[in-house]
Amino acid sequence: MSGEPISRRRALGLLGLGAAGAAGWATVLGAPLGGRLRPAARGQGLAEPRVLASRDGLLDVRLVAAPGVRLAGRDTTAWGFNGTSPGPTLRVRPGDLLRVRLVNHIDQPTNLHTHGLHVSPSANSDNPFITIKPGGSHDYTIRVPARHPAGTFWYHPHHHGTVADQIFAGLVGALLVDGAEGKSDLPVNDDRLLMVTDTTLDGAGRVASPTMMARMTGREGELVLVNGQHQPVITAAPGSLQRWRIINGCVSRVLALRLDGHRLTQVALDGVFLRAPVDRDRVVLAPGNRTDLLVRPTGSGRYALVSDPYDRGSLGKMGNRPSTSGPVTLATLATAGPATTTTPSVPATLPAPAVPQGPVTGRRQLTFAMGAGRMGMGGMSFTIDGRTYDPDRNDQSIALGAVEEWTVVNTSPMDHPFHLHVWPFHVLAGSAGMPPAGVLQDVVLVPARGWVRLRIPFSDFAGRSVFHCHILDHEDLGMMATVNVRGQ
Numbered sequence: 001m002s003g004e005p006i007s008r009r010r011a012l013g014l015l016g017l018g019a020a021g022a023a024g025w026a027t028v029l030g031a032p033l034g035g036r037l038r039p040a041a042r043g044q045g046l047a048e049p050r051v052l053a054s055r056d057g058l059l060d061v062r063l064v065a066a067p068g069v070r071l072a073g074r075d076t077t078a079w080g081f082n083g084t085s086p087g088p089t090l091r092v093r094p095g096d097l098l099r100v101r102l103v104n105h106i107d108q109p110t111n112l113h114t115h116g117l118h119v120s121p122s123a124n125s126d127n128p129f130i131t132i133k134p135g136g137s138h139d140y141t142i143r144v145p146a147r148h149p150a151g152t153f154w155y156h157p158h159h160h161g162t163v164a165d166q167i168f169a170g171l172v173g174a175l176l177v178d179g180a181e182g183k184s185d186l187p188v189n190d191d192r193l194l195m196v197t198d199t200t201l202d203g204a205g206r207v208a209s210p211t212m213m214a215r216m217t218g219r220e221g222e223l224v225l226v227n228g229q230h231q232p233v234i235t236a237a238p239g240s241l242q243r244w245r246i247i248n249g250c251v252s253r254v255l256a257l258r259l260d261g262h263r264l265t266q267v268a269l270d271g272v273f274l275r276a277p278v279d280r281d282r283v284v285l286a287p288g289n290r291t292d293l294l295v296r297p298t299g300s301g302r303y304a305l306v307s308d309p310y311d312r313g314s315l316g317k318m319g320n321r322p323s324t325s326g327p328v329t330l331a332t333l334a335t336a337g338p339a340t341t342t343t344p345s346v347p348a349t350l351p352a353p354a355v356p357q358g359p360v361t362g363r364r365q366l367t368f369a370m371g372a373g374r375m376g377m378g379g380m381s382f383t384i385d386g387r388t389y390d391p392d393r394n395d396q397s398i399a400l401g402a403v404e405e406w407t408v409v410n411t412s413p414m415d416h417p418f419h420l421h422v423w424p425f426h427v428l429a430g431s432a433g434m435p436p437a438g439v440l441q442d443v444v445l446v447p448a449r450g451w452v453r454l455r456i457p458f459s460d461f462a463g464r465s466v467f468h469c470h471i472l473d474h475e476d477l478g479m480m481a482t483v484n485v486r487g488q
Contacts, residue, residue: 036200036201036202036203036222036223037071037072037074037076037201037202037203037204037205037223038203039072039073039074039223039230039231040072040073040074041073041230042072042229042230042231042232043231043232043233043332044073044229044232044233045232045233045235046192046194046226046227046229046232046233046234046235046331047227047229047232048089048192048193048227049084049086049087049088049089049173049174049193049195049227050082050084050088050089051088051089051091052088052089052090052091053091053092054091054092054093054096054098057093057095057096057097058096058097058099059090059091059092059096059097059098059099060099061088061090061098061099061100061101062082062100062101062103063081063082063087063088063100063101063102063103063112063173064081064082064083064103064105065079065080065081065102065103065104065105065106065110065157065166065171066079066080066083066105066106067079067105067106068080068083069083069084069085069170069228070084070228071085071170071199071201071205071223071225071228072223072225072228072229072230073229073230074201074205075205076201076205076206076207077204077205077206077207078169078170078199078201078205078207079106079166079169079170079171079207080170080171081171081173084228085170085171085172085197085228086170086172086173086174086195086197086227086228086249087155087171087172087173088173089173089174089175089176089193090155090173090174090175090176091175091176091178092144092175092176092177092178093144093177093178093179093180094144094145094146094147094148094150094177094179094180095144095145095146095148095180096143096144097141097142097143097144098114098140098141098142098143098144099139099140099141099142100112100139100140100142101137101138101139101140102132102137102138102140103136103137104132104133104134104135104136104137105134105135106134106166106169106171107134108134108159108162108165108166109131109132109133109134109159109162110132110157110159110162110166110171111127111128111130111131111132111138111157111158111159112126112130112138112140112155112156112157112158113126113128113155113156113157113158113421114126114142114153114155114175115153115154115155115156115175115288115442116151116153116154116175116270116271116290116424116442117142117144117148117153117175117177117422118145118148118422118423118424118460118461119142119143119144119145119148119422119461120142120143120422120461120463121421121422121461121463121464121465122461122462122463122464123141124138124139124140124141125140125141125142125143126142126421126422126465127463127465128158128160128421128465128466129391129464131159132159144177145460148177149177149271149272149273149353150177150178150179150180150185151176151177151185151268151270151271151272151273151290151292152174152176152245152247152268152271152290152291152292153174153175153176153177153271153290154172154173154174154175154195154247154249154290155172155173155174155175156171156172156173156249157171160389160391160475160476160480161476162476163472163475163476164215164219164251164252164472164473164475164476165476167197167249167251167472168198168199168207168219168221168251169199169207170197170199170207170228172195172197172247172249173195174193174195174245174247176193176245177271185273186243186267186292186347187344188241188242188243188294188344189236189237189240189241189242189340189342189343189344190236190240190241190242190243191242191243191245192234192242192243192244192245193227193245193247194226194227194244194245194246194247194330194331195226195227195228195247195249196224196225196226196246196247196248196249196250196255196307196330197221197224197225197228197249197250198220198221198222198223198224198225198250198251198253199221199222199223199225200219200221200222200223201223210473213320214473215473215476215477216315216320216380216473216477217252217312217314217315217320217321217322217414218251218252218312218322218414218471218472218473218474219251219252219473220250220251220252220253220322221250221251221253224250224253224307224328224330226330226331231329231330231331231332232331232332233331233332233333233334234305234331234332234333234334235334235335235336236295236297236333236334236335237297237335237336237337237338237339237340238297238298238299238300238335238336238337238338238339238340239296239297239298239339239340239341239343240296240297240340240343241294241295241296241340241343241344241346242294242295242296242297243267243292243293243294243295244292244293244294244295245290245291245292246285246290246291246292246293247290248285248286248287248288248289248290249287250287251287251471251472251473252287252312252322252471252472252473253287253307254284254285254286254287254310254312254415254445255284255285255307255310256282256283256284256307256308256309256310257282257283257284257285257291257305257306257307257330258281258282258283258305258306258308259295259303259304259305259306259333260303260304260305260306261298261301261303262295262296262297262298262303262333263279263280263281264279264280264281264282264283264293264294264295265277265278265279265280265293265294265295265296265346266278266279266280266283266291266292266293266294267292267293267294267350268290268291268292268350269289269290269291269292269439269440269441270289270290270424270440270441270442270443271290271442272352272353272424272439272440272441273350273351273352274350274352274439275349275350275352275438276348276349276350277294277346277347277348277350282308284310284445286415286417286443286444286445286470287417287443287470287471287472288417288419288442288443288470289417289441289443289445294346295333296343297333297335299335300335300336300337301334301335302332302333302334302335303332303333303334303335304329304331304332304333305329305330305331305332305333306327306328306329306330307327307328307330308327309326309327312414312415312448312471313412313413313414313415313448314413314414315370315380315413315414316370316412316413352439352440353426353440355426355428355438355455356403356426356455356457358403359403360403360404360405360455361399361402361403361404362398362402362404362405363404363405363406363407364396364404364405364406364407365406365407365408365409366384366385366406366407366408366409366467366481367384367385367386367409367410367411368383368384368408368409368410368411368412368416368418368446368469368479369382369383369384369386369410369411369412370382370383370412370413370414371383381477381478382469382474382477382478382479383478383479384467384468384479384480384481385481387481388477388478388479389466389468389475389478389479389480389481389482390482391482393482394464394482394483394484395481395482395483396481396482396483396484397483397484397486398458398483398484398485398486399458399485399486399488400458400459400461400462400485400486400487400488401458401459401488402457402458403455403456403457403458404455404456404458405428405453405454405455405456406425406453406454406456407451407452407453407454408444408446408451408452408453408454409446409451410446410447410448410449410450410451411449412448412449413448413449414448414471415445415446415447415448415471416445416446416469416471416474416479417443417444417445417446417469417470417471418443418444418445418446418452418454418467418468418469418470419442419443419467419468419469419470420442420456420465420467420483421442421465421466421467422461422463422465423456423457423458423459423461423485424440424441424442424456425440425441425442425444425454425455425456426438426439426440426441426454426455426456427439427441427444427452427453427454428453428454428455429452429453430444430446430447430450430451430452430453431447431449431450431451431452443470458485461485462485462486462487463484463485464482464483464484464485465482465483465485466480466481466482466483467480467481467483468480468481
């Protein structure tokens with residue numbers, strides 16, 4: 001299908017949804033709010049999405065995006081894939097062919113992005129310029145490279161102008177790459193998936209539409225869920241070794257994770273191993289980030305997995321700030337019974353990809369900025385290098401095989417997570433407080449008034465794709481640009 005990007009007029013119309021409200025939430029599908037959905041239950045056992053795994057080198061699936069899923073134990077009009085949010089977990093191996101027929105039964109145009117996969121951006125692969133109209137479908141064909149790292153990735157819509165709405169409504173799912181021949185890349189007693197999302201629902205289970213101010217700050221939902229559940233319980237035997245694959249599938253919320261009574265051993269970020277396990281008191285995930293954590297309960301008890309408040313900055317002179325209210329309990333680790341006697345050992349080193357050491361063939365500086373816009377009602381512009389997104393423009397043109405260093409500068413008073421499709425990058429340096437350099441990522445949080453420097457090998461795949469702010473309201477409002485990698 002040909003690309004039909006959202007027009008600027010439609011984007012401005014989306015921005016104005018609920019403009020009568022000064023901030024927060026004003027309407028649900030155009031109707032006044034009359035209370036909030038109360039979770040039916042909490043403390044139920046963690047339920048993981050259905051797994052669809054490849055066989056004989058192929059995973060052929062049909063994903064139907066449609067309303068009517070259960071969230072927090074309640075029937076809602078929220079959206080999901082194949083009747084659930086998150087949708088089914090897609091599990092593939094290096095060298096596999098992933099075929100997806102995406103059927104659109106929602107009332108907006110949509111498409112599919114395999115977030116974090118190093119795959120072709122062209123034709124029917126991970127192509128962000130595809131448009132699937134309501135009632136339509138599209139067949140994706142995505143070849144996973146034979147040398148693709150095993151790890152934790154995810155899928156979600158990426159139709160410009162509607163991305164935030166659709167993810168906030170529930171259209172997310174995990175995508176896991178196993179080790180070669182299906183072998184575990186890290187032996188553990190239990191391997192758990194925790195997809196974190198947030199939304200706001202009224203008493204009838206309808207998804208809230210944000211005001212203009214909520215879009216500008218980046219919406220944060222009142223209901224924070226793990227695998228669509230409210231504060232589920234993760235059971236474990238004392239002494240066992242669990243791997244938690246945590247995906248931040250929120251539109252704007254930064255997760256500052258801690259586990260009561262435990263340190264968290266981080267082994268991977270954005271689907272790729274670190275050089276060695278690192279014990280942390282807190283792990284911070286921007287929207288779109290993933291982490292793999294090892295958790296070893298030391299005794300019987302109940303321990304809360306919490307996301308602490310995180311200050312993302314403000315709209316500057318307008319003074320409005322995203323929600324930074326108290327800590328949110330995501331789940332509870334419950335341990336009981338006899339201690340495990342067969343616990344795998346944690347390796348001292350991990351197979352992290354090395355930073356490319358060849359000559360740097362190009363250097364660029366990108367500027368993420370916010371400023372007074374022409375949108376009225378106190379609106380703002382969200383730009384990269386002074387321009388809003390235009391799918392027909394090539395913003396960066398690069399030769400296939402180049403190794404470049406990009407410095408991403410954030411002149412605004414808000415944090416902006418930088419995400420590049422297809423080509424992951426090593427973070428070399430950044431503002432004070434940045435994590436240690438040398439980690440391969442596909443999302444990095446660029447702090448307000450700060451910067452990061454990245455090394456990017458544009459290897460394996462030519463074609464056009466995009467980079468953007470992963471506060472998805474900001475992306476929809478124009479903070480996205482194109483990159484064209486030219487073949488030989």
